[in-house]
Amino acid sequence: MEREEGKVMDVSLKELSRKLEEFAKERDWEPYHSPRNLLLAMVGEVGELSEIFMWRGEVARGLPNWKESDKEHLGEELSDVLLYLIRLSDICGIDLADAAIKKIGKNAIKYPPKAP
């Protein structure tokens, strides 16, 4: 994991996946991390993420008028969704990085760029 001024600059999905595995092992939570439980946990976090945007109306890119504390909360909920997604993929035996790259390739064929 590459760091600069205390901030993570580059981290792989595999590194995050390993950290999540360690986290679950250290707490004896592995039996609870079944595919269905992880999926439900992720959907729950998507709900929490949605709540942040609820009733605010449309939001400008970069969230210029948001309080720092709201942006921090947003980062936490986005992370919860990502972490459960990575853990779910891992427990299902899916290499998420590989699957995502392949899917981007497939998308590009389905939706070719407009001709110049």
Ligand SMILES: Nc1ccn([C@H]2C[C@H](O)[C@@H](COP(=O)(O)OP(=O)(O)OP(=O)(O)O)O2)c(=O)n1
């Ligand atoms: N069985 C569990 C429970 C939690 N976590 C981890 C993954 C998530 O990143 C985070 C979720 O924790 P909480 O369920 O406490 O959810 P929040 O952090 O959103 O707290 P709250 O719902 O109180 O806002 O913890 C986990 O891996 N396995």
